[in-house]
Amino acid sequence: MLTERVQLSTSIDLDHRGRDWYTDKAVTFLVFVGGISAIVLIIGIFVFITKEGLGFIAGSLDVREFFGSLAWRPTSPTKPTYGILGLIAGTASVTGLAMVVSVPFSLGAAIFIGEFATGRLRETLKVLVELLAAIPSVVWGFIGLSLLNPLIIDIFDVPVGLGVLNSGIILGLMAAPIMTTIAEDALKAVPDTYREAAEAMGATKWQVIFRVVLPAGRNGLVAAVLLGVGRGFGETMAVLMATGNSIKIPTSPFDSVTALTATIAAELGDAPVGSDHYRALFTLGILLFVVTFIINLTADLVVRRAGRK
């Protein structure tokens, strides 16, 4: 077959546009479409949510009420109010606690996998961490609802176990695998010559890790944490199930809260299309989009700066 084709192509006119030429063009075109599809999609999504949300921003939005008031009462029969302070406080507290849970876990795991584990153990651990990342968020939410909830009630003697602590732990466990994988990559990117030089000067294993490897991989580690924050911030299903959905600025880790994402998920289905409520939910969408965009962009820039060094 192959020799036949070679003979063919040598025997024909070089200018001739045969099947291969068309195949080549078609594949080039397909790859191009695939390549720019991310850009097209992200612009499309942004245009869509802005189109729906801008009507609210331009029309009924009272900025001071929106960011300064706790009262999210979009369906009030007397006076609908759209204060998202409670939703922001909920999202921030849950994401914050999630980072407290996941940063030590994932950095520890990354250091162990990258610096200590070898051979079979290392490969097994890597596969398991990636498997952990594949658990669907609704399953995590279910664990929060039916396993952590009674556990928190029993241990701490609080009335309800759905809240900041519950969803913080769940989100922390959800974000940890991604953070571990990226942090481990960052440690791997530190050249072995650094470690060898440190060891040659008589540093112990711990000294090598804390004084040489971690500082050298700092940017990658920061990016890992930022992506974890982005994951926690945007997570919806698990938060919807484990926070208790209560509009409140938490004063203790056992308080029930609600999140921006969960509010959209719970209310959009029933909000009449085109109403202020519907548009206000899209405005929340814009806010989420912008914040996650900034977080991911920052992470990306940090990684790039690390790469340039």
Added chain:
Amino acid sequence: MSRTLRVLPFLLVSVACGGCDGSSGAGRDIIQNKGSDTLVFVALSWAERYGEINPSVAVAVSGGGSGTGISALVNGTADIANSSRKMRNREIEGAQSRGIEPIEYVVGFDALAVFLHPDNPIEALSITQLAEIYAEGGSHETWSQLGVSVPGCSSDEIVRVSRQNNSGTYAYFQDAVLGQADYKLGSLHMNGSSEVVDLVANTPCAIGYSGLAYATEEVEMPCISTDGGDCVSPSVESAIDGRYPIARPLFMYTAGEPTGMIKEYMDWILGEAGQCILVDKGFAPAGSVSCA
């Protein structure tokens, strides 16, 4: 758990033929029936039974909430909307502007029960007390203010369990109990009636409300009194004779005066066969019927 997935409210049931639509395919006509989560289980039973009686018609039922059903009726994607609240004036105007005149049917009544943990000693509550507990500015925050101490609730705090703010149940409770006042912030918003019952059953400090049909043996239901009135326990009987103070009508809406198979289906629902299925599911019938 599936009820939490309200963004994807596709609970297509009772359509025996897989991909056929409209009058094509296997020759079954399809009625699209959509709306209230309170009514969804009754609507499913109706659809199932009607399919046995009249095999040429298939009724596709989906939930999603009263608002979803009404907008589907207005958009023409549903033939019949189920609703646990009356259509709002705004919604009626919206429908009329699209040339649709919604026709309202009261298909039954639902007693709205208040749920307490079985360890809670309270046996009677008044509408005023409920408003003090749930409404913005209300004074009741702890169980001791109601004169009881609840075993297992060491914090004494009243944990208010409510529904998400676009539910028909939430709107009715706000109307009938809070007198249209806003809810206190910080209530726990559950995405379904059964979630409310589950949470109250597991939480000694909690109080919740939902349709009587969702009650289980794991929760206690206090009797409810209006000011100066008798205290009446929620039941199908007390909802029928109007003694129970917080019973609400359940609605179905059609786009314009129904004809053909939709009219036949509505007549069947309002007839004895349909009404007895409703009673069987724990609701009160729209008129008097005698069921076996």
